[in-house]
Amino acid sequence: MIPKISVVVTVYNEEENIRPLVERITKALQNYDYEIVYVDDGSTDGTVKALKDLGHDRLKIVEFKKNYGQSLALMAGIDQSEGEYIATMDGDLQNDPSDIPAMLAMAEEGDWDMVAGNRANRKDGMFLRKIPSRIANYIIRNAGGVKLKDYGCALKVFKADLAKDLGLYGELHRFIPLLAHLEGARITQVDVKHHPRSFGKSKYGLNRTFKVISDLLLMLFFKKYMQKPMHLFGNIGVLLFSIGILVNLYLLIVKFVGQQDIGTRPLLTLGLLLIISGIQFITIGIVIEIQMRTYFESQDKRPYKIRRVTRGEKISV
Numbered sequence: 449m450i451p452k453i454s455v456v457v458t459v460y461n462e463e464e465n466i467r468p469l470v471e472r473i474t475k476a477l478q479n480y481d482y483e484i485v486y487v488d489d490g491s492t493d494g495t496v497k498a499l500k501d502l503g504h505d506r507l508k509i510v511e512f513k514k515n516y517g518q519s520l521a522l523m524a525g526i527d528q529s530e531g532e533y534i535a536t537m538d539g540d541l542q543n544d545p546s547d548i549p550a551m552l553a554m555a556e557e558g559d560w561d562m563v564a565g566n567r568a569n570r571k572d573g574m575f576l577r578k579i580p581s582r583i584a585n586y587i588i589r590n591a592g593g594v595k596l597k598d599y600g601c602a603l604k605v606f607k608a609d610l611a612k613d614l615g616l617y618g619e620l621h622r623f624i625p626l627l628a629h630l631e632g633a634r635i636t637q638v639d640v641k642h643h644p645r646s647f648g649k650s651k652y653g654l655n656r657t658f659k660v661i662s663d664l665l666l667m668l669f670f671k672k673y674m675q676k677p678m679h680l681f682g683n684i685g686v687l688l689f690s691i692g693i694l695v696n697l698y699l700l701i702v703k704f705v706g707q708q709d710i711g712t713r714p715l716l717t718l719g720l721l722l723i724i725s726g727i728q729f730i731t732i733g734i735v736i737e738i739q740m741r742t743y744f745e746s747q748d749k750r751p752y753k754i755r756r757v758t759r760g761e762k763i764s765v
Contacts, residue, residue: 451483453552453605454531458521459539460489464647466498469541470507476545480552483508486539487525490515519621526611534611538602542571544641551605551638561610561633564596564625565603565640572644584622584660591664592626592671596637599625603640622660623667630670677740681733689726695719 455473459466466486473484487510488496499509510524526534533552537543543565551563572578581600588599599622606628614627625635673680696719699710710716 449481451531452481453477453533453535453548454483454485454529454608455535455537455545455548456485456487456522456525456529457537457539458487458489458518458525459491459495460515460521461491461493461495461649462539462647463491463494463498465539465541466495467502469539469545470502470504472541473545473548474504474506476548480549482506483529483531485510485525485528487521487528488512489517489521517619519616519619522621523614523616526614526616529608529611532608533605534608535605536602536611540645541647542643542645543601543603544643547603547638547640548605551603551640554636554638555605555607558636559634560636561607561631562625562628562635563605564598564635564637565601566596566598566637567601567642568639570642572642587661588623588626588664588667591668592623592629594625594629594635596625596635598637599623601640601642618666619663620667623663626667626671630674675740677736678733681729681736685726685729685731685733687726688722688729692719692722692724692726695722 483506485508486499490512496511508528510528522536533555535548554560555563570578585599589595610628610631610633613631628635695715699716702708703710
């Protein structure tokens, strides 16, 4: 029997948080057919032993051979999930499983593909967690075009087919709402509870702000040019090539009309570099365009997503 919901929890050295979180999930979902999928991201403490000692009949444990990062841990957990809906959350007891039933009901009743959590009363340090998070949220919200308040909240509920199509490579777990938006998902956000960390140490730091900015550039490419890369690289190439041509035409006029020596002028080098760079950008655009066609056609994919097809019923008069 397919579970109604799978709860995916990614952990790295969270030994002390295992039992209390599993107990809270079990209590919150006691009225549902559910499963819990824990992904251990190469922990070096007793996290895996603590999970196995539980003897929970609805617990599935996925062990990584080494630490791969949160994005790939989420991908593995989602791949191993069997539920109609998938909930994701952190394993540090800061997310509250009691929010999941209301989020699941909202997803079902409102036909939402994803219900994201918003930590309205966040229990974290101001300078190391809240301020960097607000900066990252502001940048992603305005650049990505998906107007959510909190991109960093791990507590989310998805339809399973959406979750399994996200493609959480690299460090893209921060951009799950944007990835879902690219899949044509209907997304909403709801306030959820947030608790201070009781055990263990946070795995986040100020350096994640810089990772967010670099990953955001990739997400913007996905959003605007994933299916039409030639529009980006071709436009840049044509612009650089045109400027280079104009520069060299100017130098030709200076050479033959003004009778001036142009061989040692830096402008000549600039003009040639612009022409070469323009040709390279155009070539890159063509190559990536061919790769995109290969990506879709080799896997029989389509560059569009259909929500549903409805057949009209014959109305008797």
